[in-house]
Amino acid sequence: MTATVSGNHGLQQAEGLLFETASITRTGVDMPAPKGRPDRLGGLGRKYAPLLPGLSEPEAVRHYVRLSQKNYAIDLGLFPLGSCTMKHNPRLNERMARLDGFADLHPLQPVQTVQGALMLMEELARWLLTLTGMDAVALSPKAGAHGELCGMLAIRAALIARGEGETRKRVLVPESAHGTNPATAAACGFIVDEIHATDDGHVDIEDLKKKLGPDVAGIMLTNPNTCGLFERDIKEIADIIHGAGGYFYCDGANYNAIVGRVRPGDLGVDAMHINLHKTFSTPHGGGGPGSGPTVLSPALAPYAPVPHIVRRGEDLALMEHSEAAEGSPFGRMCAFHGQTGMYVRALTYMLSHGSDGLRQVAEDSVLNANYLLARLKDHFNAPFGAGPCMHEVLFDDSTLKTHGVETIDFAKAMLDEGYHPMTTYFPLVVHGALLIEPTETESKAELDRFADVLIALAERVKTDAAHFKSAPHLAPMRRLDDTRAARQPKLRWKPDEALKTAAE
Amino acid sequence: MTATVSGNHGLQQAEGLLFETASITRTGVDMPAPKGRPDRLGGLGRKYAPLLPGLSEPEAVRHYVRLSQKNYAIDLGLFPLGSCTMKHNPRLNERMARLDGFADLHPLQPVQTVQGALMLMEELARWLLTLTGMDAVALSPKAGAHGELCGMLAIRAALIARGEGETRKRVLVPESAHGTNPATAAACGFIVDEIHATDDGHVDIEDLKKKLGPDVAGIMLTNPNTCGLFERDIKEIADIIHGAGGYFYCDGANYNAIVGRVRPGDLGVDAMHINLHKTFSTPHGGGGPGSGPTVLSPALAPYAPVPHIVRRGEDLALMEHSEAAEGSPFGRMCAFHGQTGMYVRALTYMLSHGSDGLRQVAEDSVLNANYLLARLKDHFNAPFGAGPCMHEVLFDDSTLKTHGVETIDFAKAMLDEGYHPMTTYFPLVVHGALLIEPTETESKAELDRFADVLIALAERVKTDAAHFKSAPHLAPMRRLDDTRAARQPKLRWKPDEALKTAAE
Amino acid sequence: MRYLPLSDEDRAQMLATIGANSIDDLYVDVPREALLKAPVALPAHQSEMEVERLMKLLASCNIPAGKTAFFLGAGAYRHHVPASVDHLIQRSEFLTTYTPYQPEIAQGTLQALYEFQTQVALLLDMEVANASMYDGSTGLHEAAMMASRVTKRSRVVLSGGVHPHYAETVRTACEAHGLEIVTLPAAIDDESAVLRAMDANTAAVIVQSPNVFGTITDLKPIVAGAHAGGALMISSFTEAMAFGLIEPPGAMGADIVVGEGQSIGNALNFGGPYVGLFATKEKYLRQSPGRLAGETVDADGKRGFVLTLSTREQHIRREKATSNICTNSGLCTLAWTIHMTLLGAEGLKRVATLNHENACDLADALGVIAGVEVLTPRFFNEFAIRLPKRADVVLDALMEKGIVGGVPFTRLNPREGLEDVLLVCATETNTPEDINAYAAALKDIVQ
Amino acid sequence: MRYLPLSDEDRAQMLATIGANSIDDLYVDVPREALLKAPVALPAHQSEMEVERLMKLLASCNIPAGKTAFFLGAGAYRHHVPASVDHLIQRSEFLTTYTPYQPEIAQGTLQALYEFQTQVALLLDMEVANASMYDGSTGLHEAAMMASRVTKRSRVVLSGGVHPHYAETVRTACEAHGLEIVTLPAAIDDESAVLRAMDANTAAVIVQSPNVFGTITDLKPIVAGAHAGGALMISSFTEAMAFGLIEPPGAMGADIVVGEGQSIGNALNFGGPYVGLFATKEKYLRQSPGRLAGETVDADGKRGFVLTLSTREQHIRREKATSNICTNSGLCTLAWTIHMTLLGAEGLKRVATLNHENACDLADALGVIAGVEVLTPRFFNEFAIRLPKRADVVLDALMEKGIVGGVPFTRLNPREGLEDVLLVCATETNTPEDINAYAAALKDIVQ
Ligand SMILES: Cc1ncc(COP(=O)(O)O)c(C=O)c1O
Numbered sequence A, B: 001m002t003a004t005v006s007g008n009h010g011l012q013q014a015e016g017l018l019f020e021t022a023s024i025t026r027t028g029v030d031m032p033a034p035k036g037r038p039d040r041l042g043g044l045g046r047k048y049a050p051l052l053p054g055l056s057e058p059e060a061v062r063h064y065v066r067l068s069q070k071n072y073a074i075d076l077g078l079f080p081l082g083s084c085t086m087k088h089n090p091r092l093n094e095r096m097a098r099l100d101g102f103a104d105l106h107p108l109q110p111v112q113t114v115q116g117a118l119m120l121m122e123e124l125a126r127w128l129l130t131l132t133g134m135d136a137v138a139l140s141p142k143a144g145a146h147g148e149l150c151g152m153l154a155i156r157a158a159l160i161a162r163g164e165g166e167t168r169k170r171v172l173v174p175e176s177a178h179g180t181n182p183a184t185a186a187a188c189g190f191i192v193d194e195i196h197a198t199d200d201g202h203v204d205i206e207d208l209k210k211k212l213g214p215d216v217a218g219i220m221l222t223n224p225n226t227c228g229l230f231e232r233d234i235k236e237i238a239d240i241i242h243g244a245g246g247y248f249y250c251d252g253a254n255y256n257a258i259v260g261r262v263r264p265g266d267l268g269v270d271a272m273h274i275n276l277h278k279t280f281s282t283p284h285g286g287g288g289p290g291s292g293p294t295v296l297s298p299a300l301a302p303y304a305p306v307p308h309i310v311r312r313g314e315d316l317a318l319m320e321h322s323e324a325a326e327g328s329p330f331g332r333m334c335a336f337h338g339q340t341g342m343y344v345r346a347l348t349y350m351l352s353h354g355s356d357g358l359r360q361v362a363e364d365s366v367l368n369a370n371y372l373l374a375r376l377k378d379h380f381n382a383p384f385g386a387g388p389c390m391h392e393v394l395f396d397d398s399t400l401k402t403h404g405v406e407t408i409d410f411a412k413a414m415l416d417e418g419y420h421p422m423t424t425y426f427p428l429v430v431h432g433a434l435l436i437e438p439t440e441t442e443s444k445a446e447l448d449r450f451a452d453v454l455i456a457l458a459e460r461v462k463t464d465a466a467h468f469k470s471a472p473h474l475a476p477m478r479r480l481d482d483t484r485a486a487r488q489p490k491l492r493w494k495p496d497e498a499l500k501t502a503a504e
Numbered sequence C, D: 001m002r003y004l005p006l007s008d009e010d011r012a013q014m015l016a017t018i019g020a021n022s023i024d025d026l027y028v029d030v031p032r033e034a035l036l037k038a039p040v041a042l043p044a045h046q047s048e049m050e051v052e053r054l055m056k057l058l059a060s061c062n063i064p065a066g067k068t069a070f071f072l073g074a075g076a077y078r079h080h081v082p083a084s085v086d087h088l089i090q091r092s093e094f095l096t097t098y099t100p101y102q103p104e105i106a107q108g109t110l111q112a113l114y115e116f117q118t119q120v121a122l123l124l125d126m127e128v129a130n131a132s133m134y135d136g137s138t139g140l141h142e143a144a145m146m147a148s149r150v151t152k153r154s155r156v157v158l159s160g161g162v163h164p165h166y167a168e169t170v171r172t173a174c175e176a177h178g179l180e181i182v183t184l185p186a187a188i189d190d191e192s193a194v195l196r197a198m199d200a201n202t203a204a205v206i207v208q209s210p211n212v213f214g215t216i217t218d219l220k221p222i223v224a225g226a227h228a229g230g231a232l233m234i235s236s237f238t239e240a241m242a243f244g245l246i247e248p249p250g251a252m253g254a255d256i257v258v259g260e261g262q263s264i265g266n267a268l269n270f271g272g273p274y275v276g277l278f279a280t281k282e283k284y285l286r287q288s289p290g291r292l293a294g295e296t297v298d299a300d301g302k303r304g305f306v307l308t309l310s311t312r313e314q315h316i317r318r319e320k321a322t323s324n325i326c327t328n329s330g331l332c333t334l335a336w337t338i339h340m341t342l343l344g345a346e347g348l349k350r351v352a353t354l355n356h357e358n359a360c361d362l363a364d365a366l367g368v369i370a371g372v373e374v375l376t377p378r379f380f381n382e383f384a385i386r387l388p389k390r391a392d393v394v395l396d397a398l399m400e401k402g403i404v405g406g407v408p409f410t411r412l413n414p415r416e417g418l419e420d421v422l423l424v425c426a427t428e429t430n431t432p433e434d435i436n437a438y439a440a441a442l443k444d445i446v447q
């Protein structure tokens, strides 16, 4: 690119750290003047002011608008991150979440002043339970991994109640599982035992049987699984694990493929978290916040954490303490009642789609993935055959490797083409995985454009590996050095740098 | 730039016309199903559906987000368009304008249900009258030019009342005036007579005196003028025109330089429009909507158009008909009561700044302009000397021309540097004008960066005219062909093109 | 102050660079006695929190339409606008940019305008549309002046169905311009009266359909009559959504079609900002007012868009310009085109049909009340009723019951009697409950 | 359906390309009996207009804080957030993007996180901060587990000043992990009691300042005692704004500082989403949970940012990860950092001072009422009062007068008596009128 004096390139604005332009004395807020009355800090006032630079409002707005334009987003194009369900985020949801009647509610207001919020939670619960065919739901988990924690803690509580809390310590986890599954099991004090996958990407039932024993607490299974396949032996697996005295935790991250078409409750699932920020369209926000309500089977329902919503005649109330609650709650997942702001968005989305629309969501998400599989299968290697797949399609790097191109190189070349890459190197069961999840909110035209680009790139791989090795060329940045970042971690700006920058 | 398969370049998304992807059968809205009841259209129903293509919500959102990123904006950087006052647009204003209590009001609701809106208009009027020292204000004009029309119609009405409606037909307009001034005078049936500027960019009083006569209706003067100078003889000019039986219309587009520091009412002004979308921060929105309240002197106040706000005891009411109104309104500028949405934003801005802050606004806007003048005067030619200037600074193209670079070439080179150019070729009184208005919402750091870039470009002009001739190189588009657009006007997409595009 | 980045230190430094001792040195040209020494007598600056409190207090002194059973039309219409529209128009790149004078960095605005012009032309079935006027009423006076330029005649006849505010706006601007404006007496169903009022100097006849009473008119005979007399036929409207269901003026041969676009994409906003739609025939283009976005190519031959034919406009033509308009309704056109894109032909027809059906249901419900007469023979979503009492009295009584029942015709035009005529409107936002409540309340009141 | 671009025609074409006869062919792996033939028994899809009506109805069944005189704190705080914050976080490029796994097209998110980490570290006076936890309470259980990894000990002592929800959250997660959690009895001003409860297996002591009763504590002696016993000192908080005025934990030597960031940039949202702030010393970095943004360079040597040290995290380390967290509080951190940037040291001190002064005024006004005792010796913006009646009874009586007077301690912790203790808070959003109204009402009620 032509060098410029400003460092900007046309509309692409160079933007330094705010600390490099901000000043300790500047502020972007006005406040009434303090009275200067005697304080009650008991001598524990701040010795010196924090070195927090400020910006006036015009400067601040400009800083963040400039930064924003360095991001890719769903609203800019296809975001085919497998396992992440990057679907359209309706703006109606955002507007509803900002109604004073929801956003300006304190979690500890007298319950008679928050009946609408409690109705909202009850209604959300009704939709989730009806869709999943489960018995109870804990709304409070703050994301998927937190929901996993909730489910595994419920299993632990059930085992303790059975007097097997100390004996059943082993949890079976397929090697294709998402990292949060083993991490969660470990966090709950379980030992993680891997079960292998078959060559066609399913759980190896024989291996599962081998791994059974009186010390097995349960299994953590993702279904549809992370290879984009529905575990066709799911009910047998459930029976086996139940037969062995264990519980069946299902990772619901891929629920989008089956919402309204299959009820996990009909498959023998004991606990499953639902990512409202995937299936139910609450925005990912660059890494959160999420919301991971966890549905429970009758066997685990009694152990659901507080708070519970309970009826008190006409009114609704919050049961916030285990002692007072029915059943035997295993405790509390977090302060207050979970991600209410996300409940509003998710319920708004559910009401918009309705039971018919949600069913269509699942079907279109699966249709879109299979369409991509059909368009791409001659150009990439689908390790588990020609499908059908569920809502995401998995390829490995064999067609790239032969030409010396790594999955990461291919991904970076996609950046130049204006696309966010698919999920790469996950799941671990295939080499250099490329996991594509288009979601139902992509049009056929978008899918065709995307497929054309992938095919063209696949062709180019054969003749021009160098192009991929050096990619990206057109993104806001060339390839970034992860190793350097990890070797000498620099995780914050330090005030003394200000002097440095000033000196320069 | 490296060619891509997709046509995208990294984050820069190529985006065709919506008609090229949309379809007649697709829609981004859901609606309850019609009952199919018999109609009352009397046989005048539409013969065939309009060929209006639709998009689903995800597609529509993406279309407009992609388009938006092809725009430059205040929120992205300095926007130094002289005479346009591109200052920061506070987001608080936007939020207030969207309160149901303002946005969801019908203009013809019973007045007892809109007392708050009428109070808002009264309060806005109070601020404008106190700031300008004038006698009355017509809020309804929809933009600056509409305000000019309002003021000139008031002058016409006053002349008619004096029995001189037919005799006083000539309006004096300096050659430096904005095009809307002569256009407005002509629209009101006046004959436009130009007065010359002195070599130092002011009104030539001698020429003015020469042009006086019994047929003169008045003068339209911009102050501070479009050369960025305050007309130092303003009071003498007012006296002269009044002495000759004419009225003094002041174009208030440059009011930002003096708000809170000078009251036009103290200068002998009879009518002046105020661009709320300049001085009072309502957003320009890519070309509107604006709002041009017009303040009037005692001489013209009786002729203010309807509607008027009047007190009815405790309540406020709207006087919507000339017959019933006090004074002799010359008529009505538009349906309803003007740009209420802009009144909300402007009043919010006024309350935020207060009388002290508005004064500071004027001073900082003038300070910023003079600072740029000081930094740039050795590199560009300031035709009217080394200042001081008001809130904008004017250069001509003499330093460019000598190297074969036109003002437009210089402007286009600024695009590559990530800056919107200044106003070019206006005012007409200097050759290849470059009129820079930084506004008060730019920091010193931004001004210095901007000056550095302009100076560097000025240096490059001396050695590399070709670079300017071929600019821009880094903007979303290379230089666009205006001549071709005007020669074979293509002002809309036509359905048959769909077939063409499909065919391609 | 939160919007002002300069610190006192900055100011001092900058004055030094300038070589001035004080800010007042920069105001040397201002007559000393006119330079204010102190801030004017208005409140001092306030925090965002305090200002928000004040503005919310003002807002709370109004009763928003949504909090009532609401039946007002007569030039402004309450429709549901999808949430994504307001989200998109608030994007910094649209909201905080200027008129696209530098097309290479304004393609977002320009392409959106080109798409807007196309959609307006398609909706009205006209050859070309411009990039907007301030609103319908000011667009109409521009149309009248344009007709006089085209025909070199100076008389314009307005039907009695034209919205009285529009008629008054046209009269105000055009008479000053030297045109003779003839406004016919209010008539519920007599648009063609304009033909009887034509003469050899008539530049244009202006009819409105649906008119202020809601009446839809077949324009073909009026077009024929106007053309026979050498005049242009200008068709005006206030409810753009009507053309989702009724025959558009372009299809009936109108020469200029101009009206209010608010009802698509834009909130009520107590009367503004709105967006004027303006369309005409290609042959009249060079006499037309307002901005035009057009297609062209860049230096690499890539398709792009620019503002074009500006030799008609004030910044080039000055006193000879076709209009003095500069700033128009930019962001409102964006809201309009986004909403229209979301609707598409399919959604437009659907929502227009809902409007009509609700209006028909309302007319049925009110029409059966003894003493109440529906006056409008053919309508889209609004109509006039005659009441057995003064309309304003009935309106107050309805208000007591939380029903905003309509606009008394006398509020728009007190010069014609018709104290018993109420203009009533229903849109897709009205529920059956609203309609029943209205009918029940009116029954009580008039009996 | 408005969010689904595929038409039936598209679907048919795509099935053909796939070579499937029906959509059910794609669900072949699903046990037949489990594949639902019809939609589940829930309402069908609705228009945006209808859904909006429903949600507004639900919202209208709540009384928003802003419509009352409001004095609740105890873990969530009502502050004024500048309008520009919410505008900016709604930008598509921030709102609709994912965790920045492709840094070359995610510099906006990554640089904002790097700036966030810096501001958190500066505010708390700590060496490093991470890119956020879900909230303060879950952050605290992560801190406890981290301390046990660092010290290889398994006992954690919580002071009686720790917010009961936090204590319960820590117990729930940590006991399952095999830690022994000792929570001391509620105490208004005895954070140092944790030292007396330490033993040789104690990995960490956890104190909160300001604590749930609002009491501010000097942490230096507690840090010294903890370190003397070989334990880490974890400092918790629920009101981040306090550190605009009071000595930050980092300055007093805390090893891990974790708490709730909601009060800066984020609305009350009935309890979530919020944002957990987590900071520690560099030497403990590799044992810390959560994401970290770090600086690096690109292939051209240009400075850029990436997620780093992920070898601690679940997607790499799986069962050996320092935490199972994946999605965190991304957009809430953005709101936090934007608000903090607007505040700056200057604005932060100003708003913190207003909070403290309002709280002091409130304490004065309530403290003088006969029978009412202010229990908290030193505080920032909240404190506990003892009432002559049950707190919940008084609260209901206050509610009658439109005053939301506080949180009865028993609502948070019913196990300790203290039925007469009310937790009260004032922020910059409270007016003198609010405070006077509260005092007057309380006087009436308790007399
Ligand atoms: C399969 C799977 N399980 C669990 C998770 C964790 O969910 P969260 O990020 O909401 O904690 C994810 C998220 O990417 C996932 O893809």
Ligand SMILES: Cc1ncc(COP(=O)(O)O)c(C=O)c1O
Pocket: B083, B084, B143, B144, B145, B146, B178, B180, B222, B226, B251, B253, B254, B275, B290, B291, B292, C325, C326, C327
């Ligand atoms: C000096 C001057 N006068 C009048 C106007 C017209 O104002 P508006 O565009 O609001 O009609 C402008 C706008 O650019 C201007 O700069």
